[in-house]
Amino acid sequence: MNKRIGVFICHCGLNIAGTVDVDALREAVGKIRNVVYVKNYIFLCSQPGQEMVSDAVKEHKLDGFIVANCSPTLHEKTFRTIAIKLGMNPYLVEVANIREQSSWPHSKQPDYATKKALKIIKGTIKKLERNIELYTQRVGLTKRALVIGGGIAGIQAALDIADGGYEVLLLDRKQSIGGHMAQISETFPTLDCPQCIMTPKMTEVAQHPNIKLYTYSEVEEISGFIGNFTVKLRQKARYVDWDKCTGCGECIAKCPSKPLSEFNRNLCKGTAIYRDFEQAVPSYPVINKEACLYFQKGVCRVCEKVCPAAAINYEDKDIIKEEKIGAIIIATGYDLMPIQALGEYGAGKYKDVVDGMQFERLLASTGPYAGNVKRPSDQKVPESVVFIQCAGSRDPETHYPYCSKICCMYTAKQALLYKHNVHHGKAYIFYIDIRSNGKGYEEFVQRVQEEEGVVYIRGKVSKVFKRGDKLVVWGADTLTGQTVEIETDLVVLASAMIPSTGSLNLASKTRLATDKFGWFSEAHPKLRPVESVTGGYFLAGTAQAPRDIPETVAQASGAASKVLALFSNEYIESDPVIAQVDPEICNRCGYCESVCAYGAVKLNPKTRIAEVNEVLCEGCGACAATCPSGAISHRNNSRKQIFDMISVATENYDQITTKFDK
Amino acid sequence: MEVSYFPGCTLKQTARNFEISAISSCKLLGLDLTELSRWNCCGTVYSLSTDDSMHHLAPIRNLIRVQEDGFKEVVTLCSMCYNTLKQANELMKKEPDRLKKMNDFMYREEDYIPDVEVYHLVTYIKERLGYEKVRELVKQPLTGLKVAVYYGCLLLRPDSIKLDDRENPMIMEDLLTALGAEIIDYPFSNECCGSYHTLGQKEIVLNRTNKLITEARRDGADVLVLSCPECDFNLDHRQKDTLEKYPNFQTMPVLYFTQLLNIALGGNLEDCGFELNYIDPLPVLREKGIIK
Numbered sequence: 001m002n003k004r005i006g007v008f009i010c011h012c013g014l015n016i017a018g019t020v021d022v023d024a025l026r027e028a029v030g031k032i033r034n035v036v037y038v039k040n041y042i043f044l045c046s047q048p049g050q051e052m053v054s055d056a057v058k059e060h061k062l063d064g065f066i067v068a069n070c071s072p073t074l075h076e077k078t079f080r081t082i083a084i085k086l087g088m089n090p091y092l093v094e095v096a097n098i099r100e101q102s103s104w105p106h107s108k109q110p111d112y113a114t115k116k117a118l119k120i121i122k123g124t125i126k127k128l129e130r131n132i133e134l135y136t137q138r139v140g141l142t143k144r145a146l147v148i149g150g151g152i153a154g155i156q157a158a159l160d161i162a163d164g165g166y167e168v169l170l171l172d173r174k175q176s177i178g179g180h181m182a183q184i185s186e187t188f189p190t191l192d193c194p195q196c197i198m199t200p201k202m203t204e205v206a207q208h209p210n211i212k213l214y215t216y217s218e219v220e221e222i223s224g225f226i227g228n229f230t231v232k233l234r235q236k237a238r239y240v241d242w243d244k245c246t247g248c249g250e251c252i253a254k255c256p257s258k259p260l261s262e263f264n265r266n267l268c269k270g271t272a273i274y275r276d277f278e279q280a281v282p283s284y285p286v287i288n289k290e291a292c293l294y295f296q297k298g299v300c301r302v303c304e305k306v307c308p309a310a311a312i313n314y315e316d317k318d319i320i321k322e323e324k325i326g327a328i329i330i331a332t333g334y335d336l337m338p339i340q341a342l343g344e345y346g347a348g349k350y351k352d353v354v355d356g357m358q359f360e361r362l363l364a365s366t367g368p369y370a371g372n373v374k375r376p377s378d379q380k381v382p383e384s385v386v387f388i389q390c391a392g393s394r395d396p397e398t399h400y401p402y403c404s405k406i407c408c409m410y411t412a413k414q415a416l417l418y419k420h421n422v423h424h425g426k427a428y429i430f431y432i433d434i435r436s437n438g439k440g441y442e443e444f445v446q447r448v449q450e451e452e453g454v455v456y457i458r459g460k461v462s463k464v465f466k467r468g469d470k471l472v473v474w475g476a477d478t479l480t481g482q483t484v485e486i487e488t489d490l491v492v493l494a495s496a497m498i499p500s501t502g503s504l505n506l507a508s509k510t511r512l513a514t515d516k517f518g519w520f521s522e523a524h525p526k527l528r529p530v531e532s533v534t535g536g537y538f539l540a541g542t543a544q545a546p547r548d549i550p551e552t553v554a555q556a557s558g559a560a561s562k563v564l565a566l567f568s569n570e571y572i573e574s575d576p577v578i579a580q581v582d583p584e585i586c587n588r589c590g591y592c593e594s595v596c597a598y599g600a601v602k603l604n605p606k607t608r609i610a611e612v613n614e615v616l617c618e619g620c621g622a623c624a625a626t627c628p629s630g631a632i633s634h635r636n637n638s639r640k641q642i643f644d645m646i647s648v649a650t651e652n653y654d655q656i657t658t659k660f661d662k
Numbered sequence: 663m664e665v666s667y668f669p670g671c672t673l674k675q676t677a678r679n680f681e682i683s684a685i686s687s688c689k690l691l692g693l694d695l696t697e698l699s700r701w702n703c704c705g706t707v708y709s710l711s712t713d714d715s716m717h718h719l720a721p722i723r724n725l726i727r728v729q730e731d732g733f734k735e736v737v738t739l740c741s742m743c744y745n746t747l748k749q750a751n752e753l754m755k756k757e758p759d760r761l762k763k764m765n766d767f768m769y770r771e772e773d774y775i776p777d778v779e780v781y782h783l784v785t786y787i788k789e790r791l792g793y794e795k796v797r798e799l800v801k802q803p804l805t806g807l808k809v810a811v812y813y814g815c816l817l818l819r820p821d822s823i824k825l826d827d828r829e830n831p832m833i834m835e836d837l838l839t840a841l842g843a844e845i846i847d848y849p850f851s852n853e854c855c856g857s858y859h860t861l862g863q864k865e866i867v868l869n870r871t872n873k874l875i876t877e878a879r880r881d882g883a884d885v886l887v888l889s890c891p892e893c894d895f896n897l898d899h900r901q902k903d904t905l906e907k908y909p910n911f912q913t914m915p916v917l918y919f920t921q922l923l924n925i926a927l928g929g930n931l932e933d934c935g936f937e938l939n940y941i942d943p944l945p946v947l948r949e950k951g952i953i954k
Contacts, residue, residue, distance in 0.1 A: 286854065343830045398821075465849030466847070466849065467880070
């Protein structure tokens with residue numbers, strides 16, 4: 001029992017004192033049992049305020065104290081740090097939140113606010129009386145990171161961590177790293193091609209002594225917790241021995257099976273033995289078993305015959321590898337929604353209705369027509385192109401309510417590149433409004449409108465259908481109030497970005513929090529944007545939400561710096577305000593295990609008694625509230641403490657007189 | 663097989679040809695359309711106001727009649743009736759509190775228990791018989807007849823009651839293919855016919871009719887087939903005024919799908935009620951050798 005309690009009441013300027021009668025409050029608090037010192041101050045969080053608290057603790061030999069001020073999310077840490085400096089256990093400091101919970105919401109009822117503030121303080125005193133000293137747990141950590149996803153986000157994060165001196169495993173499902181950025185023709189607003197700006201980074205990854213590449217691999221299982229993960233990785237059967245392969249490409253040149261090229265978004269054919277693209281890293285190919293004549297029909301084996309390095313191995317099997325990891329960066333990126341769902345635009349029905357990424361491939365010099373824009377149905381040069389923005393985005397009724405963020409800019413860029421490619425061509429863009437908020441973005445859009453002569457039409461398209469060999473686009477021009485009909489050769493849909501299938505698989509494997517669409521949730525939308533809700537997982541790029549390349553790179557560096565900060569510690573300290581189990585009371589029902597969002601409570605496989613992993617536990621209290629036998633309690637929030645607080649809160653407070661009582 | 667059937671007002675008047683051809687062709691399919699013993703207005707337009715239970719009384723009272731007649735299913739023909747009855751029924755399934763309130767209000771009726779299913783005839787034929795069965799029963803295939811199928815809005819929207827994909831519906835096309843007709847790609851099948859503007863602002867409807875029929879012509883259709891008396895009035899009967907307004911307009915016969923179904927199944931020509939079609943479909947049917 002703490003019996004020498006001090007209470008410090010903050011005025012917070014007029015935020016508290018303007019509503020709450022702080023003098024009456026001080027007087028009432030002074031009469032409470034076990035309170036030996038009460039003091040009011042205008043701003044407790046100021047430097048002199050903190051010193052005043054520090055001096056009073058020493059002078060009055062307090063064994064615990066309460067600050068009655070704002071939310072504990074703001075200044076709890078400030079005052080607990082003071083306690084640490086004084087040699088007091090920080091868990092003997094409590095915050096009574098009389099601002100967010102009293103003076104602000106009840107600003108029109110000062111009398112009530114004063115009495116409620118007293119209730120809050122009195123309850124907190126009751127809690128503090130029974131608080132015990134708590135100590136953080138220390139566990140070691142593996143200073144080795146796993147980056148899942150080898151797009152620009154994963155590449156940047158991996159390079160930053162590796163440059164910081166730590167080992168990184170960079171994982172990608174595909175044969176090569178590079179992700180979507182490698183598919184793009186040129187990037188807005190500077191029009192650099194990714195081959196120029198991205199391949200140096202890819203090479204750097206390949207050559208970096210601290211980076212271990214795991215391409216054509218997937219996460220099988222993740223267990224453990226921050227600093228101490230064990231990850232099982234499935235390296236898919238490549239059927240090519242990469243230790244022997246020289247990447248000469250002879251096999252690719254001779255492969256007779258021609259499945260559609262995934263990298264070219266099915267616009268042209270590739271080969272069954274393939275690498276994603278010419279500058280692929282690593283440059284060693286893999287065999288697509290579904291398309292390979294040998295695997296499907298038992299004939300061919302041409303690649304084996306032509307390989308000068310005898311690297312083909314049809315007997316290759318998936319390999320499961322286990323790795324010890326300290327931190328995980330999720331950079332699993334996005335996909336575009338399947339445009340078949342956009343039937344009103346003729347998508348899925350007409351070959352010449354393509355999505356934004358397909359048009360990137362039509363523009364790209366490495367694409368199906370070597371950078372000469374042709375339409376997929378008959379390889380005719382399109383005399384005009386209609387771009388439809390917000391195809392599936394900003395459409396809460398039928399598709400996705402959110403803005404995909406990058407489409408306004410890439411559509412402008414695509415229209416410009418098309419005009420540069422087909423000089424006499426006409427480009428029309430249907431838009432809801434133009435969102436060009438980035439450095440140099442608005443200027444770029446203005447250039448596209450004014451100098452490139454692209455026609456911007458504000459309005460939605462209602463229908464795309466075929467008439468002869470032309471596509472007809474019906475839409476509204478909401479600036480003139482007219483309906484518009486455009487006959488065109490090609491329609492490009494800026495279709496909504498959605499989480500990649502890799503993201504969705506990973507979310508179900510790790511139970512990491514996502515929003516309802518599957519984007520990974522950050523710990524705090526403003527102040528902790530690169531951390532996941534679960535410790536040890538960090539987020540980079542479009543796995544979290546739609547964003548462009550500069551933002552992705554910045555966030556990837558942010559996530560990497562969080563990992564580096566974690567790795568700069570020799571051990572991890574965990575918050576001790578967590579659940580604890582009394583094994584004598586536990587009845588082995590396992591309800592706690594089923595409600596724990598963090599996988600922190602588990603029944604011991606032998607005794608079937610619940611056990612809390614102190615590092616994983618976030619102290620949410622769900623298990624304690626669920627436990628039917630009362631075996632789980634939340635440290636410093638015991639049942640006794642909670643019931644004490646309730647009985648104080650339900651007392652009659654009419655006997656307190658404030659200056660507002662008339 | 664006895665099937666409970668809700669006709670609605672138009673099928674007793676201007677769309678009499680829709681009803682008699684449906685009854686006749688269903689008989690040939692082995693379905694005995696049994697008209698509800700008592701019925702009232704379907705409610706006409708489904709009310710989207712959340713606080714407007716009053717407008718759901720009419721459709722729900724009709725579903726009580728189905729219940730009284732001892733049926734679990736009711737088939738409709740008119741798109742409007744289908745849409746209103748089905749949506750109101752879905753609402754009752756979803757909102758038990760509102761159902762209770764309405765049952766209390768209709769205190770002299772038996773309580774509605776929302777387990778009646780509302781079908782449009784085309785769905786009913788597809789699900790209960792299957793188009794293969796229909797194909798077997800065809801006596802006079804519609805060979806050579808180029809058909810544009812038109813759905814309008816009420817069979818496809820909202821998603822909760824749609825017969826088929828909202829943008830690329832195929833359910834009626836598949837039926838007509840089973841009857842031997844040649845389906846043309848008609849991207850306007852879910853466009854608006856102008857609906858009730860036909861009363862107040864006829865010009866809008868004439869514009870739509872001109873557009874929709876002309877496009878069907880351009881796509882090579884001989885006839886337009888539909889399932890809505892309102893669309894039929896606008897697209898068939900309004901061709902008279904359309905021709906006056908647009909002198910180059912070329913007319914086209916517009917038929918209910920049941921009229922073609924009846925012919926294909928070998929039903930009597932009188933049961934098609936072609937005298938109620940404004941543009942006479944007989945010449946083109948004769949030309950194709952489908953009727954004599």
